[in-house]
Amino acid sequence: MKLLITLGHRVEEQMNTAYRNSVLVVVLLAATALAPGIAVGIVSHPVDGDVSAQQNATDASANASVTLANQTRTGRSVFVDRATLPEGGFVVLSEAGENDSIVGVSLPLSAGTHEGKVTLRGAPGNDLNRTRLGTNTTLVATLHRDSNDNGRFDGLLTSDADEPYGNGSTPARDRATVTVAASDRPTNASVTLSNRTSDGTTVTVDRATLPDGGYVAVHDGGYNGSNATETLLGATGYLDAGSYENVTVAVAGGNDSTPVDSGRISVVIHDDTDGDRAFQYVSSDGVEDQPARANGSPVADTASLTVERPSTPTPTVTATSSPTETEPSTTATAESTATETPTATPAQEPADESTPYGGESSGREGILDNPLFPVIIGVFALFAVLTVVRR
Structure with a gap:
């Protein structure tokens, strides 16, 4: 008799353990099924060292810098002490003031740090191509990208081409006064x-x-x-x-x-x-x-x-010819038929089908669409059987 009682207690303990394990499994599976967004969030994190293109562009602008010191020159070039262009591009020299007219553009520069002279030369789209300073002038040096990668400064041709380096709305620039000695200034018009x-x-x-x-x-x-x-x-x-x-x-x-x-x-x-x-x-x-x-x-x-002015094309007779007498009736019939035919109204998507799980979602994400749903049903069935046996 004592042996039977002992065996009964062991069976009961095993069933209680199975019961507790079943409950734990059910809770874990339910949490997984009902929280797909959590799994998506973990997978979407970038791996170490993965930096977006936007971040790269921001860093490039932040690292760009130029130094231009006051100097005495002949008026045909300007010396730039230091220009750092993380992605390459141009040093653009412009005259300080309201007009901010460009007076010189460097040759295309590779990515890195440079120093040297920038010769006064014209830029495409500039109506005033200055080749020589005639007096003391305050100039501004600005760094620009070669955004279309054609080796030519096109900032005056297109508003969104070869934009300046800069952090936010502040371009990478510096200014200085270039002094031209009297002996180097042009004397004759x-x-x-x-x-x-x-x-x-x-x-x-x-x-x-x-x-x-x-x-x-x-x-x-x-x-x-x-x-x-x-x-x-x-x-x-x-x-x-x-x-x-x-x-x-x-x-x-x-x-x-x-x-x-x-x-x-x-x-x-x-x-x-x-x-x-x-x-x-x-x-x-x-x-x-x-x-x-x-x-x-x-x-x-x-x-x-x-x-030489562009010629204006003369309209042809065919393009302005009047329709024949039979054309109006044909057109009227077509319009009448089109009016009598009902137009189908596109079905509207229910407003509550929006979902945060991605652009290809049908709006039905949840436990019913989870691939673990059959497993969950099986676990619940096992739990029910164990409960009946325990009783």
Whole structure:
């Protein structure tokens, strides 16, 4: 009898242990089934050393730096003490001030730290390509990426190309004053114009040197001081002292806005005689901002301008022909048929099917869609059997 009682206690203890283990298994499986988002979150963590492209870009901007010191130069180049470009690109030199006009761009630089001179040269899209400083000038050096990887600075051609390095909205830049000794400054004004082809709205001047600053103006025909205010076609804004290449001047015919026609034109260097940096030659009736002179004559050059305007295509008769008498009835029938045919309304997705588990989700994630659901059912069945046996 005692043996039977002892065996009964052992069986009961084993069933209690099995019961507790079953409960533990059920709890673990239920937690796994009902919390798929937790598993997804763990898997989505990046492994050690995995850094996003955005983070790389931020670090590159933060590490970019440039140092430009005050210096004395001949006016044809500027020395950059140090420029660090993590991804390569360009050092861009611009004149400090409201216009912030670009005066020089370095050759394409590889990733790393550089030092050396940047020669004044034009940039694509720049109407004022300065080749020489004519006086002391404050310049700003800014670092730019070569974002389209073509080895050319295109920041003036497209707003989103070759953007500057910088941390947030602050570009990587430095400024300094470049002093040009008097012996190195240009002393004589000069201008060169070759025969040009244009659309009639602009004229490109080959070269212009303004020792004291001023303007480049375009006149109709050969320059004649007796009626120069009447023949003026256009002029640049104020240009600082120095030399320039490929200067673009907007022109118009006479006093209206119509383009000029083919013919002879002259370009003339005008001084800023009143010092206000505004071209007042016409408004002052020739009293202010008169032409610069060399050996008693105005500094000017003359050439031929050929105007080529784009042709406007003439519409063809076929494109504007009227429909035949039978076409209206055919069109009306088609429209009537289309109106009588009901249009199916797309089914709207239930608002409660949104899910945080990814773009390909059907909105039904949960215990029913969990692949462990059959196992859970089996465990619950085992738990029920053990409970009945225990009783």
